[in-house]
Amino acid sequence: MSPVSDLNNLYFxxxxxxxxxxxxxxxxLGLQTSKLSRRIGALEAELGVRxxxxxxxxxxxxxxxRTFHRHCVALIAEAQAAKDSITQTLASPRGLVRVSCPTGxxxxxxxxxxxxxxxxxxxxxxxxxxxxxxxDVVEEGVDIAIRVRVPPLKDSxxxxxxxxxxxxxxxxxxxxxxxxxxxxxxxxxxRMPTVSMTSAGDRHVWQFRNAAGRLSELxxxxxxxxxxxxxxxxxxxxxxxxxxxxxxxxxxxxxxGGLVRLLPDWGGPDGIVHAVFPSRRGMxxxxxxxLDFLVVCFSEQQPxxxx
Numbered sequence: 001m002s003p004v005s006d007l008n009n010l011y012f013x014x015x016x017x018x019x020x021x022x023x024x025x026x027x028x029l030g031l032q033t034s035k036l037s038r039r040i041g042a043l044e045a046e047l048g049v050r051x052x053x054x055x056x057x058x059x060x061x062x063x064x065x066r067t068f069h070r071h072c073v074a075l076i077a078e079a080q081a082a083k084d085s086i087t088q089t090l091a092s093p094r095g096l097v098r099v100s101c102p103t104g105x106x107x108x109x110x111x112x113x114x115x116x117x118x119x120x121x122x123x124x125x126x127x128x129x130x131x132x133x134x135x136d137v138v139e140e141g142v143d144i145a146i147r148v149r150v151p152p153l154k155d156s157x158x159x160x161x162x163x164x165x166x167x168x169x170x171x172x173x174x175x176x177x178x179x180x181x182x183x184x185x186x187x188x189x190x191r192m193p194t195v196s197m198t199s200a201g202d203r204h205v206w207q208f209r210n211a212a213g214r215l216s217e218l219x220x221x222x223x224x225x226x227x228x229x230x231x232x233x234x235x236x237x238x239x240x241x242x243x244x245x246x247x248x249x250x251x252x253x254x255x256x257g258g259l260v261r262l263l264p265d266w267g268g269p270d271g272i273v274h275a276v277f278p279s280r281r282g283m284x285x286x287x288x289x290x291l292d293f294l295v296v297c298f299s300e301q302q303p304x305x306x307x
Contacts, residue, residue, distance in 0.1 A: 006039075008039075009039050012025070022040075099114065099126055100129040100137075102146070103131075105148060121286070133227065137277065147274055147276065156276065163272075163294050166246040167247040168268035169244070171254065171260060172243070174259075176193075176239040177262075183262055185216075196220070204219065210267075233249055248301065275294065
């Protein structure tokens with residue numbers, strides 16, 4: 001059975017019953033009495049039953065009308081509850097937020113940031129997808145996807161907000177440096193094993209630039225190729241190969257001596273940690289507040305990024 005073609009007619013019918021007359025209901029609704037009468041007549045015609053007994057003195061419900069009226073009242077109450085839930089959601093951060101984030105970033109501080117956010121807003125729930133694959137934000141219903149990329153970023157219909165810049169640093173384990181010697185120029189990297197992020201093509205190329213602006217490129221064949229930053233970090237710590245990693249990910253390893261920074265006079269392309277989300281329009285407070293919170297948290301981390 002097909003649904004009622006115009007749900008407004010259910011509301012009009014319930015209003016007529018509540019007010020006891022077409023005239024009073026029409027005044028309450030801001031409609032002409034004749035128009036309201038036609039709408040109820042159209043509803044009865046669509047349903048194939050009479051809902052109201054009409055006399056010159058009063059209106060009364062038929063048996064079918066009483067049954068139908070109970071359902072109309074319940075439907076209107078559910079509609080009001082749905083509206084109230086949205087009003088509450090827009091009043092302050094609350095509800096479910098779906099977040100996607102690479103494991104390496106989570107272990108570099110984002111996990112703590114998300115926990116602090118939940119502590120600050122007890123009526124918010126997070127569904128966190130810890131993954132290194134590139135999620136389809138719209139298709140998979142993700143509210144915020146946190147990513148780290150090296151510009152230029154690919155064009156996208158998604159909205160984006162920069163969380164912080166992060167320099168890309170060339171590092172290796174002390175044991176690997178002792179075994180193979182410390183490289184003095186980008187060309188020296190060619191004789192050493194590497195581990196690298198998975199490339200879109202078959203060719204892996206690292207770019208270096210010195211203080212004078214000289215650009216150097218190194219094509220290499222990594223021993224390990226992966227889209228997981230944490231796995232690359234672990235491989236570098238163990239001594240599998242040299243890695244080009246975001247500074248925020250390995251700054252503590254350098255400070256602790258677990259990794260050695262190579263070619264300090266040659267910098268790599270800067271990356272940015274950023275969040276992508278479907279749209280800026282209609283953003284509920286829980287999502288907007290989380291974006292603002294992440295920006296503040298990342299800015300607080302910046303002084304500790306220098307090595």
